[in-house]
Amino acid sequence: MIDYRKKFDLHMHTTASDGDYPPATLVKKAAELGLQIIAITDHDTLDGITEAQRIGCEAGVEVIAGVELSSKYEGKTIDILGYQLAKIDDLNQTLSRMRRSRENRAQVIVEEFNAIGMSITMDDVLEFSQGGVIARPHIAKAIVKKGYISDYQTVFDEYLADGKPCAIDKTIITPVEAIALIHDAGGKAVLAHPVYLQDDEFVERLLRFPFDGIEVWHRSHKPEDVIRYKGIAQKYKLMMTGGSDFHNDAHNLGSFGYTAEGNK
Structure with a gap:
């Protein structure tokens, strides 16, 4: 290769x-x-x-x-x-299902931020995803733009990393899968x-x-x-x-x- x-x-x-x-x-x-x-x-x-x-x-x-x-x-x-x-073709179909799951996950993460007093909407997040796959970095950028946290990395470290308040698992597949x-x-x-x-x-x-x-x-x-x-x-x-x-x-x-x- x-x-x-x-x-x-x-x-x-x-x-x-x-x-x-x-x-x-x-x-x-x-x-x-x-x-x-x-x-x-x-x-x-x-x-x-x-x-x-x-x-x-x-x-x-x-x-x-x-x-x-x-x-x-x-x-x-x-x-x-x-x-x-x-x-x-088959891979695209599977990835499409995974993307839909990720979008649902993003909505839940947005709701978690709202529950702890950081009010954002999916429209705020979509501004950064620009029509692509919605991912945690887009949510982090929305939080920073709103002024709740000063920098992107802190959003990840304190709110989105595994075990943190707004962390939600995505669709899980195994390495073998x-x-x-x-x-x-x-x-x-x-x-x-x-x-x-x-x-x-x-x-x-x-x-x-x-x-x-x-x-x-x-x-x-x-x-x-x-x-x-x-x-x-x-x-x-x-x-x-x-x-x-x-x-x-x-x-x-x-x-x-x-x-x-x-x-x-």
Whole structure:
């Protein structure tokens, strides 16, 4: 999937889910940075892929059809990246059901904020989702705009993280189910940003499921993390991927700890 000699970024989000830039704009930004291979990996949707691939053809950037699915295992959220998706009709139907569930979840979260005195509406949230998948970042932005909390990260840390007052679980699928959805669509399943799991023994237990790869490089992975995950990838004979997990300009597109010279 990856020509490691080329400049790539295989983890990025657009306004089709919770990113700040439309697919076309994001591809153009990638081209301006000299990226040659990118993957659009929006949460639970493929809606940005067609536009991104069209602009990619014009800009000379290869755009891989991707997605990021969330699953649960042993009480932890396991994010799984799907790449090179081909047979997408059935996957789209499943993702559509998941999106409807997410919209219902968003309404419940809005009601929870109202119950603790932070009055917002779904219209306030829709201003930020711009017709894409409604996600927690859109709700956080609405809370900040209303002036209840001064910054976006605090909304997450104090109200939306697991176990916090306004946290509501989304539709739950298992890692095996998520991997099967990706494989059924002809794709490759990759464990995303393993450092967030904070437990390498747990990561290795997960990799006994039929994963095809692991995200070795990520903007949150320190050099020592990269070394560990490269070792784990080699141990389980897994593909190694990397990406910035780009959502907005606070994340450096194309910058996630990989250089061709330093990873031979």
